[in-house]
Amino acid sequence: MQNENLSELLRERVLKAIAEGSPLLILGGGSKSFYGRTAVGEVLDMAGHSGIIAYEPTELVLTARTGTALSTIESVLDGQGQMLAFEPPHFGLATLGGTVACGLSGPRRAYAGSVRDSVLGVKLINGKGEILSFGGQVMKNVAGFDLSRLMVGALGTLGVLLEVSLKLVPKPEVEETRCFDMGADAALTAMSLWSGQAWPLSAACHDGERVYIRLSGAESAIRASAKQLGGERLPDGCAFWAGLREQNLPFFRQMDNSQASLLDANLAVPSLPREAGAAAIAESLWRISLPPAAPMLSLQGACFIDWGGALRWLKTDADAAAVFALAQQTGGHASLFRSIDRSGLVFQALPDPLKALHMRLKQAFDPLGIFNPGRLYQEW
Amino acid sequence: MSYRTHPSEHIAHNVDKADFLRMLGEYLKPDSLLSDPEDLRPYDCDALSVYKSLPWVVALPETVGQAQAVLRLCHQHGVPVVARGAGTGLSGGALPADNGVLLSLAKFNRILHIDPANRVARVQPGVRNAAVSEAALAYGLYYAPDPSSQIACTIGGNIAENSGGVHCLKYGLTVHNLLGLKLLTVDGELIELGSGGMDAAGYDLLALVTGSEGLLGVIVEATLRLLPAPTTARALLAAFGSVEQAGAGVAEIIGAGLVPAGLEMMDNLIIRAAEDFVHAGYPVDAAAIILCEMDGMAEQVDADLEQAQNILLRMGATEVRLAKTEAERKKFWAGRKSAFPAAGRISPDYYCMDGTIPRRSLAEVLHRIAVLSASYGIDVANVFHAGDGNLHPLLLYDASQPGQLERAEEVGGKILELCVAAGGTVTGEHGVGMEKINQMCIQFSPAELAQFHAVKAAFDPRGLLNPGKAVPSLHRCAEFGAMHIHRGILSFPELERY
Numbered sequence: 001m002q003n004e005n006l007s008e009l010l011r012e013r014v015l016k017a018i019a020e021g022s023p024l025l026i027l028g029g030g031s032k033s034f035y036g037r038t039a040v041g042e043v044l045d046m047a048g049h050s051g052i053i054a055y056e057p058t059e060l061v062l063t064a065r066t067g068t069a070l071s072t073i074e075s076v077l078d079g080q081g082q083m084l085a086f087e088p089p090h091f092g093l094a095t096l097g098g099t100v101a102c103g104l105s106g107p108r109r110a111y112a113g114s115v116r117d118s119v120l121g122v123k124l125i126n127g128k129g130e131i132l133s134f135g136g137q138v139m140k141n142v143a144g145f146d147l148s149r150l151m152v153g154a155l156g157t158l159g160v161l162l163e164v165s166l167k168l169v170p171k172p173e174v175e176e177t178r179c180f181d182m183g184a185d186a187a188l189t190a191m192s193l194w195s196g197q198a199w200p201l202s203a204a205c206h207d208g209e210r211v212y213i214r215l216s217g218a219e220s221a222i223r224a225s226a227k228q229l230g231g232e233r234l235p236d237g238c239a240f241w242a243g244l245r246e247q248n249l250p251f252f253r254q255m256d257n258s259q260a261s262l263l264d265a266n267l268a269v270p271s272l273p274r275e276a277g278a279a280a281i282a283e284s285l286w287r288i289s290l291p292p293a294a295p296m297l298s299l300q301g302a303c304f305i306d307w308g309g310a311l312r313w314l315k316t317d318a319d320a321a322a323v324f325a326l327a328q329q330t331g332g333h334a335s336l337f338r339s340i341d342r343s344g345l346v347f348q349a350l351p352d353p354l355k356a357l358h359m360r361l362k363q364a365f366d367p368l369g370i371f372n373p374g375r376l377y378q379e380w
Numbered sequence: 381m382s383y384r385t386h387p388s389e390h391i392a393h394n395v396d397k398a399d400f401l402r403m404l405g406e407y408l409k410p411d412s413l414l415s416d417p418e419d420l421r422p423y424d425c426d427a428l429s430v431y432k433s434l435p436w437v438v439a440l441p442e443t444v445g446q447a448q449a450v451l452r453l454c455h456q457h458g459v460p461v462v463a464r465g466a467g468t469g470l471s472g473g474a475l476p477a478d479n480g481v482l483l484s485l486a487k488f489n490r491i492l493h494i495d496p497a498n499r500v501a502r503v504q505p506g507v508r509n510a511a512v513s514e515a516a517l518a519y520g521l522y523y524a525p526d527p528s529s530q531i532a533c534t535i536g537g538n539i540a541e542n543s544g545g546v547h548c549l550k551y552g553l554t555v556h557n558l559l560g561l562k563l564l565t566v567d568g569e570l571i572e573l574g575s576g577g578m579d580a581a582g583y584d585l586l587a588l589v590t591g592s593e594g595l596l597g598v599i600v601e602a603t604l605r606l607l608p609a610p611t612t613a614r615a616l617l618a619a620f621g622s623v624e625q626a627g628a629g630v631a632e633i634i635g636a637g638l639v640p641a642g643l644e645m646m647d648n649l650i651i652r653a654a655e656d657f658v659h660a661g662y663p664v665d666a667a668a669i670i671l672c673e674m675d676g677m678a679e680q681v682d683a684d685l686e687q688a689q690n691i692l693l694r695m696g697a698t699e700v701r702l703a704k705t706e707a708e709r710k711k712f713w714a715g716r717k718s719a720f721p722a723a724g725r726i727s728p729d730y731y732c733m734d735g736t737i738p739r740r741s742l743a744e745v746l747h748r749i750a751v752l753s754a755s756y757g758i759d760v761a762n763v764f765h766a767g768d769g770n771l772h773p774l775l776l777y778d779a780s781q782p783g784q785l786e787r788a789e790e791v792g793g794k795i796l797e798l799c800v801a802a803g804g805t806v807t808g809e810h811g812v813g814m815e816k817i818n819q820m821c822i823q824f825s826p827a828e829l830a831q832f833h834a835v836k837a838a839f840d841p842r843g844l845l846n847p848g849k850a851v852p853s854l855h856r857c858a859e860f861g862a863m864h865i866h867r868g869i870l871s872f873p874e875l876e877r878y
Binding site: 056057058059060061081082103109110113114116117126128130132133134136137138139140141142143144145146147149150152153154158169170171173192195196197198199200217218219220221223224225289290291292293294307310311330331332333335347348349350351353354357358360361363364365376377 | 495496497498499500519520521541542544548549552553555556565569571572573575576577578579580581582583584585587588590591592595596608609610611631632634635636637638639676677679680682683684736737738739740765768769770803804805806807808809810811812816820823824825827828831832834835836837838839850851
């Protein structure tokens with residue numbers, strides 16, 4: 001395992017960029033380069049800055065350098081019967097830093113919390129080239145503003161993450177996946193009902209034809225729940241949820257030609273046949289976050305429902321403006337998750353006062369606009 | 381107890397009070413605007429009542445429009461604003477500015493909507509914490525964060541302080557149970573944070589504002605996450621011959637992969653005080669007891685409790701008692717929940733601390749607290765949320781004895797410094813407020829504090845919202861730092877000392 005502290009070297013790179021006024025593109029494993037807007041800048045390679053700094057299983061806390069591979073962290077935790085609650089996607093060679101900066105959580109998020117819910121503290125380099133620590137390694141800490149959770153999902157625009165401390169959870173004794181044949185509307189109703197009851201749920205999704213729910217806990221509790229809930233037992237539930245997390249279930253792989261090649265490049269999955277749909281218009285994959293019980297959106301295209309209804313993956317060639325508008329009207333927001341064209345609006349536009357506040361915050365961390373300019377929004 | 385608004389944290393203005401009252405009166409009803417010293421008296425402190433200051437004016441708006449008008453006027457005239465909920469805070473966060481408006485959100489007391497299908501409650505900030513769960517119960521749902529003041533404290537204050545409680549080991553703090561906010565910025569603009577979904581576009585301002593102690597904006601509405609009420613809750617009580625053994629028992633439970641809904645520890649002094657007070661049936665000769673509660677499905681709870689019982693016996697518990705009935709479970713908790721008033725019965729005054737440490741340092745920190753206690757002649761009773769390492773040492777003193785109060789305060793400050801040295805924090809759930817503002821200089825470097833100030837300025841460039849709280853000025857730290865060394869380096873060598 002690599003174990004090297006490059007903090008000072010990275011700080012020198014940042015100071016140089018500040019002196020030259022030249023933007024930096026912060027890069028971990030490059031597994032989520034497809035995500036966010038197209039950005040330009042000199043690559044700041046984080047991959048060498050790696051290693052687990054502290055891990056004490058009885059504290060349920062791990063601190064690691066941000067270039068550490070997610071797979072390394074997960075295998076160390078696995079050895080102690082622990083895991084990350086938010087079940088993050090890897091999409092290839094994910095690092096801790098990229099996982100936190102992108103803020104993407106997997107199927108367990110709806111019942112066990114998100115990346116940001118698990119972050120306890122960070123060490124970062126701000127846009128003045130200062131190394132700063134916020135939060136800490138303890139579960140409860142309300143000293144000062146919560147700048148560590150603010151970094152989650154900021155796509156590296158507020159600073160270069162050096163170290164992150166995460167809260168961990170024990171792995172459940174047993175997991176079992178049950179499935180039920182039903183359409184999307186019935187699925188939304190069923191998932192809403194179950195989520196409001198005290199079942200040991202740890203995931204619930206709908207692939208267009210069936211609802212899949214995952215139960216996690218003590219064997220006696222899982223047996224009792226499965227019996228009362230019914231449905232059919234999915235033999236390899238583990239592979240199914242990993243497939244959803246990594247987006248290599250058939251829903252995510254059966255895109256039109258141009259998208260398929262894009263997915264291949266990002267996921268390193270076997271190539272799909274190229275002949276079919278050669279003339280198809282490029283479909284985009286949208287990630288739409290909604291109130292869980294919100295009805296199906298009236299948009300063309302196939303939809304995969306995750307997070308018990310709160311996350312909708314939509315493959316559509318519909319006009320971006322229409323998707324953004326409908327998501328907002330329905331009480332949520334949309335992002336253009338995978339698309340050929342990432343030069344426009346990728347994330348939901350912010351109302352003016354909120355946008356102004358965002359820009360002032362960016363100024364507060366990165367006054368010269370050095371870090372990942374344009375990755376999140378065009379203006380900063 | 382002493383506090384001081386540092387000159388560098390004071391927001392001066394020359395606004396005439398009568399003029400300003402007249403302007404506010406254009407928007408507020410006469411009974412929503414207080415300025416007579418007698419009417420101001422109830423607002424002179426929060427639950428840290430040793431810190432007192434009369435506000436200049438108290439405004440009690442009833443509508444968002446009125447609250448916006450108050451903020452606009454204050455912004456326009458450079459008048460400081462301190463927002464206040466129920467005033468149950470323990471760190472002086474709602475201590476008024478003597479030349480500022482105290483903005484009470486007490487009249488924003490309505491639960492606007494409970495949405496069982498999406499499992500959320502939309503509430504105004506003045507709604508009591510416990511009232512949310514009471515209203516959600518009809519749908520089999522509840523609001524998880526349960527600070528001990530939950531029958532009185534309100535949601536706006538809970539969000540401002542990122543309140544915890546007994547159940548946060550399993551269910552998280554306020555920040556983990558919040559989906560949306562309507563926030564008034566310092567100039568009275570209404571912005572919405574979060575979304576109807578589980579995340580939102582842009583930066584996670586919801587997380588930033590939670591726990592910001594009224595420095596970034598004024599909350600006028602919140603959307604809270606509701607959880608299904610567990611079908612079963614059962615508790616056990618374990619007695620230990622030493623605090624160290626009990627601490628090791630806590631670590632074993634966590635290390636074994638159990639996630640109790642509550643995992644609390646009490647030392648002998650507080651066991652005896654609580655037992656005298658509520659007769660919970662506690663073993664009064666134990667050096668420490670652990671209370672451990674599991675909740676969820678009956679099968680899960682039974683399996684988890686059995687495992688916890690075996691662990692605690694193996695770790696040397698002299699006795700492990702399972703609550704056989706709901707009444708017995710409630711009795712176990714009655715003792716814990718009465719710990720603070722019980723301390724009030726054995727000492728004329730007590731001062732409640734709130735540091736958090738990594739669990740592994742528990743025995744070491746408790747030992748050092750005992751040494752401090754002996755050397756200062758101030759008794760210390762310890763109750764804590766052991767599961768998450770959040771200590772609440774209660775310093776017992778008698779304010780009528782000259783010098784005791786100052787000694788208690790000094791011991792308190794030293795305990796917080798111990799927590800920081802152990803890798804912990806000066807506040808787990810009560811907030812910095814005015815109380816711990818000096819200790820912030822120890823926990824954070826000048827550059828880190830400067831980053832906090834830059835974030836504050838992005839929301840409130842003139843520093844009108846709750847001035848002098850939560851984040852110390854660099855000048856305050858320079859003065860405080862003259863007596864303290866930060867991470868081996870004298871802090872702020874570049875700043876003038878005064």
